[in-house]
Amino acid sequence: MKKILALFVLLMFFWTLGAQPIDNKIIKDQIATFKKEPKGPYQQIMWYCPDGSKVPPKQRCPEKGGVQRATYNSWIENLAKSNHIYLGQILSATDFAEFLDEENLYSRMKQYQIENYLKNVDNGWVVRRAIYYRGAFQDEDENSWGLRFLNWTLTEKDLSQRNFFLMRQAFVSIPHKAENSNIQKVRALSKELSDSIPKFMDLRIKIHGQPDAGDIKQVQAFKTKNTLTIQPEMASKFDELLREMEILYQAVDWQSLNSFMKPLGASSNSGKLLQLALSELAQSKSISEKMTIAARLMLNVREIIPAENVKTKMALYDLSVRTEELIFKDLPNWKVSTPAELIQRNYILSMVSAGAGYLELWEWKALEKELLPVSDNEITLAALTNYLVAARRSVEWSTSMIKTNYNDEVLLFEGFEPLASAFVDDRIRSTVLLPLGQSVGDLGNFINKKSSLTNKVFNIPNQSHMRGVNPGFAKGELVVLESAEGIEASPQKIYVFQQPPADLKPIAGIATVSEGNLVSHVQLLARNLGIPNAVVSKENLMALKAFAGKEVFYAVSNKGTVILKLATDMTTEEKELVSVKKRTQEKIKVPIDRMDLKKQNVLNLREVNATSSGKICGPKAANLGQLKAMFPKNVVEGLVIPFGIFRQHMDQKMPNSAQSYWEFLNAAFAEASRMEKNGETKSSCDAYLLKKLEVLRNAIQVMPLLPSFINDFKNQFQLILGKSVGEIPVFVRSDTNMEDLKDFTGAGLNLTLFNIVEEEKIFQGIKKVWASPYTERSFQWRQSYLLNPENVYPSILVIPSVNVDCSGVMITKGVSMGGNDDLTIAFSRGVGGAVDGQMAESYLLKSNNNDLLLAPARELYFNELPLSGGTNKHATSFEKPILNNLNLKAIRDFSLLLKQKMEETKSMQGPFDVEMGFLNNQLWLFQVRPFNENKKATGALYLESITPKVDESKRISLTEKL
Numbered sequence: 001m002k003k004i005l006a007l008f009v010l011l012m013f014f015w016t017l018g019a020q021p022i023d024n025k026i027i028k029d030q031i032a033t034f035k036k037e038p039k040g041p042y043q044q045i046m047w048y049c050p051d052g053s054k055v056p057p058k059q060r061c062p063e064k065g066g067v068q069r070a071t072y073n074s075w076i077e078n079l080a081k082s083n084h085i086y087l088g089q090i091l092s093a094t095d096f097a098e099f100l101d102e103e104n105l106y107s108r109m110k111q112y113q114i115e116n117y118l119k120n121v122d123n124g125w126v127v128r129r130a131i132y133y134r135g136a137f138q139d140e141d142e143n144s145w146g147l148r149f150l151n152w153t154l155t156e157k158d159l160s161q162r163n164f165f166l167m168r169q170a171f172v173s174i175p176h177k178a179e180n181s182n183i184q185k186v187r188a189l190s191k192e193l194s195d196s197i198p199k200f201m202d203l204r205i206k207i208h209g210q211p212d213a214g215d216i217k218q219v220q221a222f223k224t225k226n227t228l229t230i231q232p233e234m235a236s237k238f239d240e241l242l243r244e245m246e247i248l249y250q251a252v253d254w255q256s257l258n259s260f261m262k263p264l265g266a267s268s269n270s271g272k273l274l275q276l277a278l279s280e281l282a283q284s285k286s287i288s289e290k291m292t293i294a295a296r297l298m299l300n301v302r303e304i305i306p307a308e309n310v311k312t313k314m315a316l317y318d319l320s321v322r323t324e325e326l327i328f329k330d331l332p333n334w335k336v337s338t339p340a341e342l343i344q345r346n347y348i349l350s351m352v353s354a355g356a357g358y359l360e361l362w363e364w365k366a367l368e369k370e371l372l373p374v375s376d377n378e379i380t381l382a383a384l385t386n387y388l389v390a391a392r393r394s395v396e397w398s399t400s401m402i403k404t405n406y407n408d409e410v411l412l413f414e415g416f417e418p419l420a421s422a423f424v425d426d427r428i429r430s431t432v433l434l435p436l437g438q439s440v441g442d443l444g445n446f447i448n449k450k451s452s453l454t455n456k457v458f459n460i461p462n463q464s465h466m467r468g469v470n471p472g473f474a475k476g477e478l479v480v481l482e483s484a485e486g487i488e489a490s491p492q493k494i495y496v497f498q499q500p501p502a503d504l505k506p507i508a509g510i511a512t513v514s515e516g517n518l519v520s521h522v523q524l525l526a527r528n529l530g531i532p533n534a535v536v537s538k539e540n541l542m543a544l545k546a547f548a549g550k551e552v553f554y555a556v557s558n559k560g561t562v563i564l565k566l567a568t569d570m571t572t573e574e575k576e577l578v579s580v581k582k583r584t585q586e587k588i589k590v591p592i593d594r595m596d597l598k599k600q601n602v603l604n605l606r607e608v609n610a611t612s613s614g615k616i617c618g619p620k621a622a623n624l625g626q627l628k629a630m631f632p633k634n635v636v637e638g639l640v641i642p643f644g645i646f647r648q649h650m651d652q653k654m655p656n657s658a659q660s661y662w663e664f665l666n667a668a669f670a671e672a673s674r675m676e677k678n679g680e681t682k683s684s685c686d687a688y689l690l691k692k693l694e695v696l697r698n699a700i701q702v703m704p705l706l707p708s709f710i711n712d713f714k715n716q717f718q719l720i721l722g723k724s725v726g727e728i729p730v731f732v733r734s735d736t737n738m739e740d741l742k743d744f745t746g747a748g749l750n751l752t753l754f755n756i757v758e759e760e761k762i763f764q765g766i767k768k769v770w771a772s773p774y775t776e777r778s779f780q781w782r783q784s785y786l787l788n789p790e791n792v793y794p795s796i797l798v799i800p801s802v803n804v805d806c807s808g809v810m811i812t813k814g815v816s817m818g819g820n821d822d823l824t825i826a827f828s829r830g831v832g833g834a835v836d837g838q839m840a841e842s843y844l845l846k847s848n849n850n851d852l853l854l855a856p857a858r859e860l861y862f863n864e865l866p867l868s869g870g871t872n873k874h875a876t877s878f879e880k881p882i883l884n885n886l887n888l889k890a891i892r893d894f895s896l897l898l899k900q901k902m903e904e905t906k907s908m909q910g911p912f913d914v915e916m917g918f919l920n921n922q923l924w925l926f927q928v929r930p931f932n933e934n935k936k937a938t939g940a941l942y943l944e945s946i947t948p949k950v951d952e953s954k955r956i957s958l959t960e961k962l
Contacts, residue, residue, distance in 0.1 A: 021083050024415035030075060031087070031126050031416065040130025041088035042070035048093035057135070067092045067145075070136040085412065086111050087126050091174070092141035096152045105860060105875050106166060110409040113173045117423050118413075120188030125417075139175070146176035150317075154310045161306045163877045165357035165401055171317040182244045183328060183430045186211075189241040196234055199226070208429060210438070212332035213249035216242065252330040254281045254290060257322065263315035270312055273300055274319065287334045288344060291327060295348045298323050298355025299364075324356050324432060331435050340373065340958035342443045343387055347371045349436040350394040358398035358433065360878050366853040367394055377959050381451055382952035388447055389817075391440040392467070395433065397856055399538075400839060401878070402427050404858040421482070425538060437537070441465055446962055452948040457564040460543035466511075468556035469816055470533035471943050474508035475567055475578040480541060480548040494554050496536065496544050505777045509554045511536050511562075532556040553578070557947035560816075577942050592791045595737070597644040602709075602716040605638035605799070610907030616642045617795035618735030623908065623928045624797065630901045631894075634925045637720050641796040643737065645709055646770055654699050661699065668692035669790040693774040700771040705763055713763075721800055726759040729801040729869050734769045736794045754832065755801045757869035762798075769796050802924050803865040804917030806882045807833040811931050812895055813911040814844055820911070821847035823895055824854075827882050830862030830874065831917070841882045845892060857882055883918075890923045891916075898928070 034040045046054045047068050049061035057068060069090050072080075079085050084104065089112050091099070101108035118125040130136055150170060154160070159167040187208055194204035203222055207215050223230065223238045230238065258278055264271040277297040284290045301320050305313055336342050350371055354364035370390035374383075403424050413420035428434070444464025448454045455463040480496045481487065489495065494509035511534040532554050536544070544564075551567040553574055570578075599616050605625050613622035621640040628635040650662040659667065671692075672685045717725045732753040751772035753765040772778060773792045808827030815824040823845040828838050839858035845851055856878060864872045883891075894916075902908050908930060915927040 022079055027079065027083075027085070027416040034073075034088075034126045034130075035124075035128040038129050039070070039073075039133050039136075040127045041073050041076045042130055042133060042136055043073050044071055045069070045135045046071050067138070067141045068135060069093060069138070069141065070130075070133065084108075087115065088130070089115060090137045090142075091145045091149070092137065094145070096149050096156075099149065100153060100157060102157060105408070107409055107412075109170065110406055111413070113169065114406070114409055114413055114420055114423050116173060117184070117188070117426060118417060118419055120185060121191050121422070121426075122419055123192060143175045143177045146174040150174060150176055150314060151310060154313050158306075158313075160313060162879055164302060164305070164360075164879070166405060168317055168320060168357045169405075171321055182247050183325065184426065186241065186244045186248055187426060187430060189237060189244065193234065193237055193241065197226075197230070216245045216249060219245065248329060252326055252333075254278070254294070254326060257281075257319065257326070260315055260319045260322075264312060264319075268312065270301075270304060270308060270316060273297070273304070287330065288341070288348075290330065291334060291345075291348050294323050294327050295351040295355065298327075299351055300355075302355050302357065303361065320355065324352065327352055328432055328435075331432070336439075336442075337961055338959050339384070339443070339446055339956065339962065340377075342439060342446070342962070343371075343373045343958070345439050346387075346391045346394070346436065346443065347373055349432050349439060350391070350398075352432045353394060353398045353436065356431065358401045358431070359394070360856065362879075362881055363397060363853070363856045367397075370852075374958075378955045378957055380952060381447070381950065381954045381956055384447055384956050385451070385952070388440070388443050391443060392465075393855070395437050395440050397858075398433050398436070399428050400858045402433075404839070404860060408860075437465075442962070450954075450956055451950045453559065453561050453950060455562045457540075457562055458544075458547060458566075460540060460546075462537065462539055462543075463562075465537040466534055466540055466562045468532070468534045468560035468562050470531065471556050471558045472509065472530040472532035473553070473555040473574075473577060473942065474532055475553050475570075476508035476551070478544070478547050478550055478552045478554075478564075480545045482541070494532075494552060496541055498538075498541065507531065509533070511554075513538050513541055534560075534562050555943065555946060557943050559947045559950075561947055563946060573942065592737070592793075595643055595793065597647045599642045600644040600648050601642075602645070602712045603640040603642060604716070604720050605635075605640055605797075608640055610905070614737050616640075616644075617797075618737055618793075619929055620733055620735040620927055621795060621797040624799075624926070626905070626907050627925050627928055630905075631897075631925060634894075634923050636799050636802060636924070638797060638799040639713070639716055639720055641713070641766065641798070643793040643795050646794055646796075649703060649706065649709075649770070652703065655702075661696065661703070664692075664699075665696055666790060668696070690776055693776075697771040697774040700774075701764075701767050703767055703770075705767070710763070717798075725762060726757060729755040729757045729865060729867060730762065731797075731799050731801055732756060732762065732765040732769055733797040733799070734772050734794050735797050736773055736792050738773075738792045754863075754871055755865040755869050757867075761869075766796060770794050799926075801831075801865045802917065802919060802926075804831055804919045804924060805829070806887075807831055807915070807917035807926075808840060810891055810895065810914045810916060811911060812899065812914070813931065818844045818846060823891065825883075825891060828857060828859055828862060829876050829882055831865050831871070832863050833859075833917075843883075843888070845888065849892075851888060884921070886921050887918050887923075890918075890921075894923060894925075 045057045045068060047057060047059065047061050047066045048054055050063055050065040051061075053061070054071070055061060055066075060066070069092050072088065076087055079087065084107065086108050089108075091112075099108055099112070100106060115125070119127065122128075124131050127136075153167070153170065190200075190204045190207045194200045200222060203215070203218055206218070219238065219242060223235070223242075227235075255278060257274065260274060261271060264274060266272075266275065274297070277293055280293045281290055284293060298320055301316050301323075305316050308316060334345065336345050347368075350359070350367065351364070353359050354361065359367070367390060370386065371394065406424055406427065410420050410423050413423075441462050441464050448464055455466050457463050457466060474494055476492050476494045477490075478496070479493050482498045485501070487495075487501070489505040489507050491506040492508060494511075495507055496511045498513050500510060500512050506529075509532040513536060534556050547564075547566075553563070553565050553567055553570045555563040555574075557563075594615050596615050603616070605621065605628055608617055608622050608625035609629060610622055610626040612625065613619040616622075617640050621638070624635060624638065625640075628638075647662065650665075651660050653659070654661050654664055657664065668689060672689045675685045675688060676682070714725050717723075721728060721730075734751045751769050753769065756762050756765055773794055806827050806829050808825060811824040813820045813824065814822040818824070824842070825845060826840040826842040827833060828840045833840060839855065841857040842854040843851055844854055858878070860875055861873045862876055864874050866872055898912060898914070899910060902910065902912070908928070911931040913929050913931040914925065917924045917926065
């Protein structure tokens, strides 16, 4: 999904310029050429003058203030115009607004940061030889430009409130004569050495994973031991690495922060804040006290920055960056030996994360109350587990902030430079998030020992970072993918994804780094079908690559413990379990005996209710009609095209055939059944059916609509919606009789067309929706669960578009945690949010009126519905929550009324799955259906057996040794 959005933004840019994008292979080949050329990506040295002119190096600008630097090669300039890709960037004389690139979500500035990373890890990368091109760029000019740019940014385009994270990253990466971090330099040099000298890999892993001052001696010893085999160029790299490590691990001088007193001013509020911190640091007696003071300083600095003047902001940003560096350097000296100390450490490092912008301030406020250490010496196992869950959230939310902000640019660069894929990981592990993740893992390991809730995933490290989301078990080939783009999913395989695709086909099991949200279509289908589902860390994903391609057994227990082992290591019980599951997978039959196919006129939404479901129309329309009767002010008007109209059209003759569409469909299923009885494999039968369904699908899309239907639709549209077809945008939603059956949800399997205006597109859309149940994905999900998948009838719901501020899903129970009286909600900005796997703002609204933030939103784009039709993409930021207190109260109040009215009318049994949105704080309802779970999976004896019985009231000493 994110890759598509990135490409969409770039294509819009290309169309604006009228330039033809350059292919990634050509870019890759050209970069390889630049690496060998003395001038690299540059053309010649010129003077860049203040009036915008350029003159040869032996001349002078007509006025003072010019800078001498290299010009870009014409190919580089064309690449910028055609692909919006900037290579070999020189800052001096660059236009401030063009570099900030606000209209493209700061892409050029982010590309500069990624390119600097590539230069560090790949020996200069595109400027490998141009580094020696005299006069190409001057450090003093780059620093001078950086200082003026940051000053301009804070004056003209201040992001301190709207996007503090990105503004602070600019201070980290753009030269401006402040003290620059060498943490990333140490990481880059160690990577470069291990790439050239494989024996150095163990040391590199240590430096990247658990760095401390002892690494210096180990690097020196390695160099001495291997002196005869190390090439001169690599020897100089070792020397450079050792110099950088000496700087990194020199004694931490907290009083060095005193250098910021002068620019802040001793009498200013910010100066007094720093002076107090310096005084407390001088008096502190322990490393934990120093870390606490420094963390609070960072948080306080972030809180006051937006209100300060530009000069003060400049100093405060640098103070924040410098303080985090000192914390990172001093952390190896902070030794913890008890659970109480671990809890304190996690709390402080999470506070640092908030101060550094990896968490938004409102997110920290929601999280802090869950992380606050207690003064008691003992705590229940349940309470300690709650600490762990909150600490994991701190890590997940913080890392996702970095990942989301750079994801599009990393994907862009990955197309021609695979090394770019490690940028986000490097960015994360160069911050306090590295020790925070390790510390949270340590607490998880301690709790696992106390509760026996130990994951058993091969022999990979940091298994406590894995947690089950949906119970189930499966056997199949393990597939591990960092990118899910373009995969052909197989129902016989178990997938580990960075992020799952929104249109996932049936699979045996799934684990993801990005959970998306608990109520996306993919998650609901996985839960419904009993597919085991877990969340893993990026490190877990990388470790699991060693087992990719092997046959494995995968299980997730009811309480979230995870088992992943080779199939050859399965117990007898597990072998029988998988075998029985394959033989007795229960299928259900779509009921068609009560269908009324004689209803062949377009209906008013007000004419249908819950009793119409499966009889006249599908449950979307039926239940929305029920909601319209119950909550008339919260549901739009609408039209319903019943099953009978679909069947009426399907009884027409297919083009160039003696068969009707309906006869063709049934003949195809009859032939597939005959093939299966004659011993042909399921895969060959499915392949035959899919070919036939493709023919049918294409035929339906060009099917002639009956004139009587067209006239009826136009008349009802005018009568019900108040305007003629083509005058207002509408949604055209598929609504089949196979959705929301007793044990099958069918969520998101068929087509919804967004915001269509033109008459021709609406009528063509109706045919596309009728054809959508015959797509491969829809067929495969149904085929695995239904006895009569050929008897699928689509009705259609047509409703006017509501350009909501935010939209999402409510489940009237706790999904992965909480009880049956709680609510689980997930919302995204704009239209169509949360249901397609987005990183949505999610809450557990407890029955005791406490609201628990499960995850903040991490989507940079959202959909808006213009009156002209279609969708527009808009960028957003995360400094404010999507849902306000009024929205949360409205959701709570509505859920109580819904339960009450559904019980009174006996129209549907809960728990319920409701799609909704808010426009100017008014609640709009778009769909309600039963929330289905796979009872066999959640109640399986085996899943119970792999979940050790835990006494959550057990008292745990917080002072015992870890």
